[in-house]
Amino acid sequence: MRSTHRADLHVHTINSDGAHTAQELIDRSAKSLCLLSFCDHDTFGAYSSDLVLPKTMRLLPGIEMSCQVGDSDLHMLAYFPKGLTGEILSWGRLLETDRKERVLNGVSQLRESGVPLLWKDFEAETGSSVPCRSHVARALIRGGLCDSAGQAFRQWLRQGIFRRPQITAEEAFQQVHELDGLTYWAHPQADQIRTHGERLIKAGLDGVESLYKNLGTPHRKVAREFQETHELGACGGSDLHRESPRLKIGQFAVDTRRLDARL
Numbered sequence: 001m002r003s004t005h006r007a008d009l010h011v012h013t014i015n016s017d018g019a020h021t022a023q024e025l026i027d028r029s030a031k032s033l034c035l036l037s038f039c040d041h042d043t044f045g046a047y048s049s050d051l052v053l054p055k056t057m058r059l060l061p062g063i064e065m066s067c068q069v070g071d072s073d074l075h076m077l078a079y080f081p082k083g084l085t086g087e088i089l090s091w092g093r094l095l096e097t098d099r100k101e102r103v104l105n106g107v108s109q110l111r112e113s114g115v116p117l118l119w120k121d122f123e124a125e126t127g128s129s130v131p132c133r134s135h136v137a138r139a140l141i142r143g144g145l146c147d148s149a150g151q152a153f154r155q156w157l158r159q160g161i162f163r164r165p166q167i168t169a170e171e172a173f174q175q176v177h178e179l180d181g182l183t184y185w186a187h188p189q190a191d192q193i194r195t196h197g198e199r200l201i202k203a204g205l206d207g208v209e210s211l212y213k214n215l216g217t218p219h220r221k222v223a224r225e226f227q228e229t230h231e232l233g234a235c236g237g238s239d240l241h242r243e244s245p246r247l248k249i250g251q252f253a254v255d256t257r258r259l260d261a262r263l
Helices: 022-029 086-112 119-126 133-142 149-157 169-178 190-203 217-229
Strands: 006-011 035-038 062-069 072-079 182-185
Touching: 006 062, 006 072, 022 035, 062 086, 062 169, 062 190, 072 169, 072 190, 086 133, 119 133, 133 149, 169 182, 169 190, 190 217
Parallel strands: 006 035
Antiparallel strands: 062 072, 072 182
16 A cells, blocks of 8 residues: 555544554555544644654654533644644643543543542543543443443433533644644544534634545535635544454554645
């Protein structure tokens, strides 16, 4: 599989809720991708080590931010084509701290509500990663309190126990732009576009993840129409967290010629 014109701009590492190291993802996709971006949840941790890149691959620094958008919490992607600076990394640590605080507080709230979730199970799932609700779901499974992540989210993790992220989309976009970055709406759903689209346009949205692997046909259609109407850029990726028989590392790719040229 030739890497020419093949990109994946949405991959997770062990620094948030992924299963693979950044270097492993680079090494195993080197022959199939020419452009790769780690977009971990509220952290640039994947970029903190000395990564070895093949000459045929470019690494685009990115992050997946959780933002308040009206009464919803949505995910936004930020990319920094000019590279990461100390100022960008410092800002990323603020996002990381907020995420750690709200997840840890959520675990405490669950325990106080009577859910017998053990800290040792949560810590075993999180390790040194920046915690996510998916870690909490895995800890609940580990402790025998539920059978699946889906059950964990339905029963405990969608009830407002976890506080909202502090940053609003407006604040995030302003900060990203001041840091010479670009903002994209991650895996946008049709109903979200109809509800929040105009607000995000006014906030300075640069593009839409309309080339996202798991975007269903109706949602993709609305996302592309929204993108074209507002002359926004496009990005996309696999959102790979863990390799599976159905999705191997480096298997999914977007043609780079369909991406926002600014990336």
